[in-house]
Amino acid sequence: xxxxxxxxxxxxxxxxxxxxxxxxxxxxxMFIGFFFALIFTPLKLSKFKSLNLIGNFYTTVIRGVPELxxxxxxxxxxSGAIMYVASxxxxxxxxxxxxxxTGSMAIGIISGAYSTEVFRGAIQxxxxxxxxxxxxxxxxKFAQFYKIILPQMLxxxxxxxxxxxxxxxxxxxxxxxxxxxxxxxxxxxxxxSTRDPLFFYSFAAVLYLLLxxxxxxxxxxxxxxxxxxx
Amino acid sequence: MDFDxxxxxxxxxxxATVVTLKLLSVxxxxxxxxxxxxxxxxxxxxxxINKFAYGYSYxxxxxPLLVQIFIIYFGLGQIEYLRSTFLWVILKEPxxxxxxxxxxxxxxxxxxxxxxxxxxxxxxxxxxxxxxxISNKIIFYKIQIPIAIRQSxxxxxxxxxxxxxxxxxxxxxxxxxxxxxxxYIISTTFKPIEVFIxxxxxxxxxxxIIHNVxxxxxxxxxxx
Numbered sequence: 001x002x003x004x005x006x007x008x009x010x011x012x013x014x015x016x017x018x019x020x021x022x023x024x025x026x027x028x029x030m031f032i033g034f035f036f037a038l039i040f041t042p043l044k045l046s047k048f049k050s051l052n053l054i055g056n057f058y059t060t061v062i063r064g065v066p067e068l069x070x071x072x073x074x075x076x077x078x079s080g081a082i083m084y085v086a087s088x089x090x091x092x093x094x095x096x097x098x099x100x101x102t103g104s105m106a107i108g109i110i111s112g113a114y115s116t117e118v119f120r121g122a123i124q125x126x127x128x129x130x131x132x133x134x135x136x137x138x139x140x141k142f143a144q145f146y147k148i149i150l151p152q153m154l155x156x157x158x159x160x161x162x163x164x165x166x167x168x169x170x171x172x173x174x175x176x177x178x179x180x181x182x183x184x185x186x187x188x189x190x191x192x193s194t195r196d197p198l199f200f201y202s203f204a205a206v207l208y209l210l211l212x213x214x215x216x217x218x219x220x221x222x223x224x225x226x227x228x229x230x
Numbered sequence: 231m232d233f234d235x236x237x238x239x240x241x242x243x244x245x246a247t248v249v250t251l252k253l254l255s256v257x258x259x260x261x262x263x264x265x266x267x268x269x270x271x272x273x274x275x276x277x278x279i280n281k282f283a284y285g286y287s288y289x290x291x292x293x294p295l296l297v298q299i300f301i302i303y304f305g306l307g308q309i310e311y312l313r314s315t316f317l318w319v320i321l322k323e324p325x326x327x328x329x330x331x332x333x334x335x336x337x338x339x340x341x342x343x344x345x346x347x348x349x350x351x352x353x354x355x356x357x358x359x360x361x362x363x364i365s366n367k368i369i370f371y372k373i374q375i376p377i378a379i380r381q382s383x384x385x386x387x388x389x390x391x392x393x394x395x396x397x398x399x400x401x402x403x404x405x406x407x408x409x410x411x412x413x414y415i416i417s418t419t420f421k422p423i424e425v426f427i428x429x430x431x432x433x434x435x436x437x438x439i440i441h442n443v444x445x446x447x448x449x450x451x452x453x454x
Contacts, residue, residue, distance in 0.1 A: 064391070064437035065430040066398030068409050077422035166292075173294035177402065184296060191304065198305035205293045205301065212292040 003194060004203070011190045011200070018186035019207055025104050025182060026169045032108025033168065037115035044120050055116070062113035067106075067171050074106040075178045103175035111168040118164060122157040123149065155226045162219040166212055173208070183207050236424050239415050243429050246411035247436075253325075253397045253407060257332035258390060264333060265340025266375075272345045283341065290338035295396050298335055303327040303403045328400040336393045343389060347381035348374065380451045387444030391437050408432060 006012040036058075043055035062070065083095050126149060134144040176184035187204040191197035271283035290298065306312055306321050320326045351374060359369040401410030412429035416422045 061430065061434065064395075064434045066395040066409055066433060068398040068401065069412060069426060069429060069433070072409075072413050072416060073422050073426045076416050076420065077426070080420075080422070170294040173296045174399075176296070184294070184300075188300075196308065198301065198308045201297055201301040201305050205289070205297045208293045208297060209289065 003190075003196065003199060011186070011194075014186050014190065015183070015203070015207070018181055018183045019211070021100075021180070022169070022172050022182040022207075022211070025100065025107065025172045025175060025180070026165075028100075028104040029107035029111050029168050029172065030165060032104060033111030033113075033115045033164070036109060036112025037119050040112070040116045041119040041123070044116065045123060059113045059116050062110055063117075067110055067174055068177070070110055071103070071106045071174055071177065074102045078102045078105070099175070099178050099180035103172070103178055103180050107168060107171050107175065110171060111164055114164040114167060115161065118157050118160040119153070121160070122153040125156055126152050151226075155230070158219065158223045158226055162216065162223075165215060165219070169211060169215070170208070232419075232421050232424050235415075235419060235421055236428050239425060240428055242415065243408060243411055243425075243432060246406055246408045247432055249400075249405065249407040250394070250397050250409075251436075253328060253332065253400055253405075254390075254394050257329050257336055257397075258393060260329075260333040261336035261340055261393075264337030265344055268337065268341035269344035269348060269378075272341065273348055287338040287341050290335050291342070295331065295335050295399055296402065299328060299331040299399055299403055302331050324400075324403040324405050328397075328403055328405055332393065332396060332400075335396065336389060339389050339392070340386065343382045343385045344378055347378040347385075350381055351377050383444060383448050383451070387440065390440050390444070394433070394436060394440065 004010050004012040004015070006016075040055045040058050043051045044059070046052055046055070079095055079097055082097060086092075086095060130148060130152065131144070134148050139148065172182060173184040176182060176188065179185065181189075183204050187200040191200040194200070268283045268286055271279050272287075274280050274283075302321070303324060306327075312318060312321060320330075355373060355377070356369060359373050360366075364373075397407060398409035400407045401413060404410075406414070408429055412425050416425045419425070
């Protein structure tokens with residue numbers, strides 16, 4: 001137990017901050033994912049074939065390629081791409097983006113592909129009559145989406161979004177390869193310096209289980225809230 | 231775009247694909263058995279057996295695959311007792327450690343898929359079997375299992391694709407699979423985009439094949 005003590009002697013406080021880092025990266029990635037889903041869901045549902053193609057390309061490629069490969073692309077290619085864009089604007093100095101931003105971007109894009117599929121499925125399962133009724137009543141496109149479609153969609157999407165959240169949370173462990181100190185990386189450091197990998201990796205597993213368990217509790221409450229009246 | 235690099239790295243990556251496919255097929259093979267075993271245990275009426283099977287699938291589905299590989303590869307070697315047994319021959323090899331981790335992981339997901347498939351079988355089918363005087367054992371092996379496998383084909387297809395992506399983690403325990411070789415080429419040439427296109431293309435091609443094979447099987451074994 002002294003291995004987990006807080007302060008200089010143990011790894012308790014380090015692992016605590018690492019857990020906070022894991023949560024921070026997961027939440028950021030989830031929101032980046034929502035942002036991407038907001039762009040690509042309309043593309044996938046669009047009437048135009050070419051827009052459909054772009055949407056399908058994004059979800060197919062990201063869901064068909066290992067997460068680790070995407071992370072390597074961002075880790076090795078991220079600063080290069082930013083520097084290339086900067087060079088167009090006449091800035092030629094070396095730019096380094098920190099591990100948190102690259103990591104959240106990489107995981108966010110992956111999570112976005114899953115969220116896109118969830119939103120697409122949810123919108124498609126809403127009764128066509130709802131759209132038509134809104135049109136007949138003269139509700140504007142904007143109000144139709146925010147007041148009629150979105151609330152109904154959320155109820156259908158939350159169970160699947162909770163799956164996306166679980167995937168995202170577990171995927172953040174892969175960012176440890178880029179050196180960002182989250183649960184996995186911290187356990188790696190602790191295991192290396194104490195020569196006790198079994199304990200620290202098992203403890204990391206417990207931390208992840210705790211995170212998934214607690215988030216499920218929270219999501220169930222949210223689900224109950226949006227299912228009122230059903 | 232460095233097309234030369236793309237051409238020269240393609241054979242190397244294709245060679246590494248063999249490692250990926252080996253890891254995938256071996257772990258899926260054993261995973262299917264473990265999945266079936268634990269799905270049956272989940273349906274057992276004994277609460278301890280039931281809870282044990284639930285705990286297994288909960289733990290392996292609730293933790294990242296990376297943690298599971300690290301526990302098996304780095305963690306188990308720490309136990310002195312294990313080093314003296316014959317298990318050590320297996321556990322000192324990263325290849326087998328990766329396979330054990332993948333097998334246990336896919337076994338957990340497969341058990342969930344099969345369990346829900348068993349539960350969706352209509353009771354009428356089992357009752358029909360009983361009224362025809364077929365023994366419980368035969369009903370289980372000849373009626374329930376084939377129907378459950380057919381029911382779970384779409385979900386199992388997804389699991390195969392997820393597992394294929396999961397094998398990329400073998401590169402973290404020094405195995406040179408497709409992702410491992412891709413990372414090596416990226417870190418020596420610093421051309422991430424080109425290598426990503428080639429390696430990602432190979433992965434997408436495999437996804438495409440798996441997807442279509444499952445689709446074909448679904449059609450072949452559909453009830454109509």
